[in-house]
Amino acid sequence: MFHKKTISFFLFTIPLLLLSCKDNVLPKPSSYLRLDYPEARYANFENNCPFSFEINEKATIKADKNCGFSITYPKMKATIYLTYKPINNNINNLLRDAQKLTYEHVIKADDILEQPYINPDKKVYGMFYQVNGDAATNSQFYVTDSTRHFITGSVYFYAKPNFDSIMPAASYIKNDMQRLMETLKWK
Template sequence: MLKKTIGLSLICSMLLLIISCKGDVLPKPASQLRLDYPVAQYASFSNHCPFEFEMNEDAVIKEDKNCGFSIHYPKMKATIYLTYKTVNGNIDLLLRDAQKLTYEHVIKADDILEQPYINPDKKVYGMFYRVNGNAATNGQFYATDSIRHFVTGSVYFYAKPKFDSIMPAASYIKNDMQHLMETIKWTRDR
């Protein structure tokens, strides 16, 4: 009788275990971090330098020497560096240096897209480079009037470049850089 009771309780226990299982446990799909940035609001920036431009209101600007600027994006851990040079019959050299700086990243870049910019009304001509891949910079540009003024810009992140992880921030800042380049105005001759 004891054997039947133990056998019966063992069978009941097994049935309870089988019945109590609700179904297959499925793994959750992999999720990605969603980075949402505010819609960019731009404000005009000018000082004693011979050019002005519009920049993102969320960025913090710091003037460096010789009308150069560092535009910091603290939330994205990135900085746009602007450099100003006076053209003194050396436009070919300035253009060559700007292009060389961009194409030094070709080793790590997946591709570099060139987008010319021409605004004859403001006398601003330039090139915007979108650098895709694990390069140190994801965007660069130059703008000039070809006679007196030459401005270059590039963005750098404070992290080892991993394009997949910084892509949302890189896209946001590249759009800001392009807006900055397209709003450059020469304020006086120097």
């Protein structure tokens, strides 16, 4: 009936087929490191400059020339740069420069969201920009009292601008920048 070769073939092939009928192995999808940051605690920062504001206690602040500041987040490899300029009948030029600085990132940005900030009680008026995409900066702002003082701020990360990978840190610092704007007081 059956030849020896046929029987040998079935005896060898059937166990091989049964052993090979396991679930297909699929590669695991890429994942990202979950970054959790401590809850922000703020302290008032004041010196000889004509303004004060609140700063995250986890950040370090260094005074630059002409009441400018570098607010550094070493663990996130990021710095907020603040620049102060007195207004001398040049408010339109200062506003134009601040807006131009933001919109220079439009080449790499997916979207730029503008959030006006108005606090008539403290005489603080400005704009907060959230730059979405792989731009060099993710958040920028300017504030002014419209007569004497003008401040710009922007955050820069010391890493290749890949928004997906720096998003948790960018979000954390964005909240700190908004807090800085909201607590700014002119002297």
